[in-house]
Amino acid sequence: MTLLAVERIKLFSTRSPWWCTLLALALPIGLASIIAANSNSDFPLTVSLTQTGYTFGLIVIMVLAALAITTEYRFGTIKSTFQAVPNRTAPLVAKAVVVTLLAGVVGEAAAFGALGISKLIKPDVALTLSSSTEWRNVAGVGLVYACGALLALGVGMLIRQTAGAVSILLVWALLAENLVTLIPKIGVKIQAWLPFHVADHFLNGGEPTPRGRDGGPAAVVYHLSPWGSLLYFAGVSLAVLIIGIVVTNKRDA
């Protein structure tokens, strides 16, 4: 418990987490309002469409999570941390809990904020959460943010440098997973198991991909159910985090 308080003090006593939080809310909500304002009968507004911007917020949240650990290395406070609590696993887990909780809350706020602002802009369109799919579309965003934060923390622990960790996360999430399609035949099959694609399947699965995230001719066929997809994404993230913690325990601080 005390360690949670410690990590909370650390996180909120510097400015960058506040800015990241603000940005992670503003980007999805802003994009939702632009989409809502431009929707019409040819391009009808749906619940899932209001969540288009979740990727932007996810990226910002992952940057926040990576920074939470890499700045400790950058400024040497990780040494003070391990000096204060020599059992390194404890403060790292505490940090993961605090950052993940924040990510989850921001995700939910961003998702419902995006839905809310769309309703305000287009009061005539029925944007109600009537099906479980629609609930997942919106409420699932917080869960994806939380898992993304775990993954970013793990990468941060392994890489220890802000620039390195952030570029790996950006290239992985935005570039590498999409470029895999370029491999003939098996590209699409591999893609069905890539974490960020699977996370997207959790949010939007069960209906034809409305955003054409892949853009290629062959559609990705996912093998997991939407909730199975979330478990998969969470599992991958947790695995990276655990590797990060194990490696940190072995290394010199």
Added chain:
Amino acid sequence: MIEAVGLTKHYGKTVAVDNLSFTVRPGQVTGFLGPNGAGKSTTMRMILGLDNPTGGQVLIDGKRYRQLHRPLRTVGALLDAKWVHPNRSARSHLRWMARSNGIADRRVDEVLELVGLTAVAKRNAGGFSLGMSQRLGIAAALLGDPSVLLFDEPVNGLDPEGILWIRNFMHRLAAEGRTVLVSSHLLSEMAQTAQELVVIGRGKLISQSSTAEFIEQASENTVRVRSPQVDLLRAALLGDGATVTDDGVDGALVVHGMEPAAIGELAAARGVTLHELSPQRGSLEEAFMQLTKESVEYHAHGDEVPVQDLPV
């Protein structure tokens, strides 16, 4: 009490610390002395459990650092004053450390007062001068009112006032019965701060002794004598096995390998009048160089450059 036994640290093929054993006792300031790159900081990081030793171990009051419960209450350390987040206030920095070891926020204000940073407690640590950062680091070290304190090069880059402040502070901490280990690469600084010296070079222990003893054994002691009967005195000294060189300034002799008392007695026995008989203490830096010259990692070869003949 800190006990290092056979402490060894390899980084790849580089041996940073080599089978190092020493003891740091409470109630006095112990200087940890060695040239740059001798392994002082590495040893301090191993004492704090930050680096894992390749071999050997170091115990604090009989326990490894990682076995300590709420370690900040036992060991306080200032290894690098810049280990603070530049955008976090001094008070927040101390507050999270205090919280992690169950130390009350009241103590944070106490140590800030103690090091004279109360007025700037809410300012971001990134804007601190080196002297202020050093004080913040000391405040952090004192948070848990620890019985063991480690300081790595605490006076580096400080102005004379700051140096004096830190020196007095350490004496006070030791006088309170705490174990204080201070590293430095300057013997002259250590001579004024430490009562005991652990000297290392290239990761190996060179000596552990009291500061006075170290200077005694390390520096060559000579005696300066002046006499109106110089030649008679010189002959007598040489006859007794001493080495004599001319000082050259005012006809004085510098005697090696004979105590002042023996020289005085010899002169009296031969009826030689002495105008001066003064023991010469070798300088501290000479003593230090003498002992560590074999073990300096990075030599400067500047003084070996041959003097070139000028074209005629």
